[in-house]
Amino acid sequence: MTTFDLADIARLRRAGTRVGIASICTAHPLAVEAALLQARHDGAPALIEATCNQVNQDGGYTGMTPEDFRAFVEAIADRVGFDPANLVLGGDHLGPNPWRALPAEDAMARAEAMIAAYAAAGFSKLHLDTSMGCRGEAPALADAVTASRAARLAGAAERAARDAGRPPPVYVIGTEVPVPGGATHALDHLEVTRPEAALATVEVHRQSFAAAGLDDAFARAVGVVVQPGVEFADADVIPYDPAAARALAATLERMPQFVFEAHSTDYQPAAALRALVDDGFAILKVGPGLTFAMREALYGLDHVAEVLAPAGEDEGLRAAMERLMVAEPGHWQRYYGGQGAALAAQRHFSYSDRIRYYWPHPEARAAVDALMARLGDRAIPETLIGQYLPRLYDGVRDGAVRPRARDLVIAAIRLALQPYSAACSA
Structure with missing residues (x-):
């Protein structure tokens, strides 16, 4: 992939350059490291994103x-x-x-402080999402209200970037239809964003920015979040269907300033990711899929440790995570259903990957550290990698991946990233 300035992404696409970028939405250090290593290998920019709940002026859930x-x-x-x-x-x-x-005015004042902190810290791509109702409001707001609030946040970002001596940011507008982080119910189909809805989103934001005296800021808006018909839930993934999104993709001809940003692209087949980029969904969000791959590798290593370094009566990683999630169910209880073994399986193995919220917990970090200490820097036999980490077997056998515990975890995450690299390459 050719390195490019994100501000030029739509212009390059209009000029016939095949261009796309993966947006890495994670705060896990191993996932960030893997993403940077993959981008370095590709000779590509690395776009690392934090969400409003992860990182904000109050610390978010990451602190x-x-x-x-x-x-x-x-x-x-x-x-x-x-x-x-x-x-x-x-x-x-x-x-x-x-x-x-909180009441809307209170919540918006805090949102202004948050986006100002992002802009002052040099975050150069800001997704404005004011679509949710606050206390006493409907769950989803009218387009005009959403756009007016988005312009208000853009104004705060513009001022903060200027005061901090930072370059002005680029913006993404709109929000996807499904819940961020994956759907909470079984899936069989999705409604693709209607072309007229995408066009209306752009126009109402254009008007709101202009009314706020922010024409220059709107000129730096590069992306529109839409639903191209991709999503995942606990055990389901809906792959991209280019035919179903043909009319939506065609609207980019009528909004040459923009590309589309696709959320929830985790677990999409490689061909689907490439088709998304071909059709103008040039910014591909991925997050849970990376920590899902990390968890797969860690649990595989947990089994390897049982063979190579039995811990006696001490609990393994999966047992430690189960104990933690049962003791502190706040991150999964509202999202998973069922009971007994079926519910336990969701806690650990759901595509929604709500276990990712627990990895920063001191008990989870201690359990991962204990697993890594048990395995140390020993070479793990190919036979055990084939048994418990089969996706990494070929890489180890061919000498591309060192058969050490930490290297195997990084390699597993990079394996999940490689379809994005292929999708975004020329």
Whole structure:
């Protein structure tokens, strides 16, 4: 892939350049490291995004402010030798969502403070998402209200970037139909965004920005979030169907300033990802799929450790995670159904990957550290890799992957990223 400025993505596409980029939505250090290593290998920019719930002025569930997150990612980039000039930081779903239980004015004031913190910290791609109702409002707001609030947040970002001496950011507008992070019910089909709805989203935002004196900011809006018909749930993945999205894709001819941003592209087949980019869905969001691959590798290593370094009566990683999730069910209880073994299977193996919220927990970190300490830097036999980490077997056998525990986890995440690399390449 050719390195490019995100501000030029639509112009390059109009000029006939095949261009796309994966948006890495994760705060896990191993997933970030894998993404940077893959981008370095590809000679491509790395777009790393934080969400409003992960990272905000109050710390979010990661405990990081935007400035902290920037330092966190840059430290990993420095350690792995990734050129910081090719690092793009983004903010996802920036709006009142973390505070939607508050009255709208209160929630919006906090959202302004959040997006200002992102802009001041040098995040150069900001997704404005004000679609959710706050206390006393309908769950979904009218387009005009959403756009007016988005313009208000853009104004806060513009001022903060200017005051901090940062380049002005680019913006993404709109929000996808499904719930961020995956659907909470079984899937059989999805409604693709109607072309007229996509065009209306752009026009109402154009008008709201103009009314706020933010024409220059709107000129830097590069993406529109739409639903191309892709999603995942606990055990289901709906792959992209180009025929179903043909009319939506064609609307880009009428909005030459923009490309589409596709959310929830995790677990899509490689051919579907490439077709998305071909059709103008040039920004591909991925997050849970990376920590899902990480969890698969860690659980495989848990089995390897049972063979090579039995822990006696000490619990293994999966048992430790089960104990933690049962003791603190807040991150999964509203999302998973059923009981007994079926519910336990969802806690660990759901595509929704709500287990990802537990990896930063001190008990989870201690359990992962204990597993890695048990395996140390020993070479894991190919036979055990074939048994418990079969997706990595060929890479190990061919010498592309070192058969060490940490290398295997990074390789598993990179394997999940490689279809995105292929999809976004020329």
